[in-house]
Amino acid sequence: MPVSRVPRRALTGAAAALGVLALAAAGIGGGAALAASSSQAAPAAAATHRVLFDNTKAETAGNADWIISTSQPDPLGQDSTPNAETDWTGALSSWGVALQKAGGYSLNTLPSGRTITYGNSSNAQDLSNFDTFVLPEPNVKLSAAEKTAVMKFVQNGGGLFLISDHNNSDRNNDGCDSPCVINDLLTNNGVDNTDPFGFSVDLLDISTDNPRAISDSSNPVLHGPFGNVTGSILRDGTTFTLKPGDNANVKGLLYKAGASGNTGAFFATSTFGSGRVAIWGDSSPVDDGTGQSGNTLYDGWNDPAGTDAALALNATAWLAGNGTTTPPTTPPTTPPGGGTCTAAQLLANPGFESGASSWSASSGVITTSSSEAAHSGSYKAWLDGYGTATTDTLSQSVAIPAGCAARLTFWLHIDTAETGSTAYDTLKAQVLNSSGSVLSTLATYSNVNAASGYQQRGFDLSAYAGQTVTVKFTGTEGSKLQTSFVIDDTALSVS
Template sequence: MLRTRSSARSRQRLTTALAVFGILGGGTAALAVTAPPAAAATTPHRVLFDNSKAETAGNADWIIGTSQPDPLGQKAAPTAEKDWTGALSAWGVALQKTGDYSLKTLPSGNTITYGTSSALDLQNFDTFVLPEPNVLLSASEKTAVMKFVQNGGGLFMISDHTGSDRNNDGADAVKVLNDLMTDNSVDSTDPFGFSIDSLNIATDNPKAVANTTDPVLNGPFGKVTGSIIRNGTTATLKPADNPAVKGLVYRTGSSGNTGAFFATSTFGSGRVAFWGDSSPIDDGTGQSGNNLFDGWDDPAGTDAALALNGTQWLSGATGSTGGGGGGGGGTCTAAQLLANPGFESGATAWSGTSGVITTDSGEPARTGSYKAWLSGYGSAHTDTLSQTVTVPAGCTSAKLSFYLHVDTAETTTTTAYDTLKAQVLDGSGAVLSTLATYSNLDAAGGYTQRTLDLGGYAGQTVTVRFTGTEGSQLQTSFVIDDTALDVS
């Protein structure tokens, strides 16, 4: 029986398995590139550069070094880009010299994985760089990448122009990256809020938007004023699908949702960056016989700063020289901040749709009598649940946890008809981030605890909001219980 909108509500329950909720990345980084840090980070920020998808096919050389997986095998203390051999060696050496990064390469012949015992598994890294991949990712690899981001990882996607199929297998970087976003088992409903355009822009010098606070444009490696296109492409932004997406650098004459040459977004608790050409990361040096181009130092752009600031932001890094990261000074007393966390006082302290917090026996609470039950009507309907909270500025840890159960009467295995979005809003109600989107495809039996890292919002007052949106037929219920926001 479907849930009704009366005080006595019940429905038939179906059980399946629930997908994992992501962890929100923390604050941005701040580490000077022009001078060594005062002290290296206790835990280096771990970056994996891909070389498993034909990144050296043709005259490409998109590697940080020929010593793989560990570039330190070529030279342990590099001081110049030629100390490592590869067209991305300037990028790698610049990070290595800070002392705050641990770099590895996924060599050719390897498979991208997440959650395995491999030392090169994505769970062992903070950021994964895909520099102009030329081979389609397998279904398992796409799942690995998407879950990595959803659970807090940073993904750097670097495309090239359409037709740049360097190994002649029918897939160029545009196709590979669009395929990752549109045909995966985690979320194929425009998860990052953009698609890559099938263009070949011969030459342009795109300019950065006017912004003095964005951590990628104003990071510790320098101020970004623009970039270069030497046969590349752009992206079309779709903020209706993911309001976190934003363009930072635009093709000349473009703005808004079209012509974004460099864009950032979030997915789950992770971060994503897109760059429309590999020329800006090419340092002009590499293996013998390759036709390389020094875009890294091209005076028409600030490409080095853009690559390095982008890596730092994706890694959630907080460098030893201060700057970026969640909050600043102040003191912190360990505490649980949410009021009425188990809903046992009814709707007290929570805002949202009337009747969402309920004792209705159609869905049992995990503990006690009350829980929050969003959707479940089998007709077009939207429910919300939210609470506003201030994360103390001095807290270095802020973790929001809750138990979530999803069940559905939908029978499809491919279409997300009903969804639950978890978002963070600012004081004006604007969405700061969509943390994750669940759907009828994620149905499961029982409750599972999920955790979000809100450390990046230290010193801010934010609203955590859940929104359940149901289609016109067949119910899906999203049930939440036993929440907490623990800070320390």
């Protein structure tokens, strides 16, 4: 029988029905480029994807203004409900406002003068608190500790978005421009100095080009929730050399005119450990043309020669997870869906009606408490909800047969006493391997996603066919107002 909790979570009933907002049109400002790229508006995101933009590496030196807002770390301090890119100040404000309007994204900036860290609990902008880290044309080398932090972040499941610029684009005149900074990260990081992502930045200055996207109808960056990508713009930028022999997952998605294969890639993606990486060869495509006074900027975001808004936003969604899974560290021996599979539901005690049987859970998580209703039956898993600093976990290991398509589903109710749009309390849904390493963070929910009633969530786990994995939920609550994450009627179905 579960342990009765004390004193139980002063609930607020209808507290903070802050459900995910329906997505507004992704084109911000003029928005013509994105509107032309797809008539389909992006759907509201199901989870809160936490994105951190860097501003510690001279991102505003010279004419650069690569910030989403002058309000840092929280852009909502400038305008909590932005509708146009000028509601936030910065040449990347269109990017930030589009994500904010989409719903399901929590945005922060690491301010100038701060340090990039990973695993530092005293730093609210520590990379462990985010799903995606954006380095927009960095002009100062990362320290040895910062490079290790970035690499560990990606290795453990984070998404890294790198934006380079052309050779000799040293905006702060310290002797190292963005190609120098990024290549240094790739070759001298202390974690893996042997071309870990499978690409390097070419030392070129290409004055103008309109790179085109490859044909790949299933690629989530080229054809994602924010529209279809047909091309981009290159206005004094560079390209990348791909090295699939170093990392077989590296893939060029857009190429300069006349280029293909391993040379001339203008936008590329890769993976490292459990994480994902994207890199773009020019800052012009994400520049929205407006920012702080005194800067000479260029509106590439809305340039009709490219579909840059869709590319930036789809890539951000892909890096953050957005309901998809990260490929496992060790590929399955049998391709998912490639063999005979007997349809079945694999989780034991999926509705918790046998108490804690077959589940590993923090004390009192699996409960019949009447303070929160079950989705069905009497039992459910209730993580957090105390209004004090609490970490609750719930997990079960399961063997997914080779040759099967697999899908994880569960019903989730989030109740909170928090207000506003800041994610104070979070629930992570993750897949771990047999050694306990995170293969994928499927989603991160927070108090911002609170809503009345249960909502079903679902994720494709077919990539893990042939492996024994652990499905794990981790609820982390701050020290003040309560947030309850209530899970019921789980299933891991194979077919």
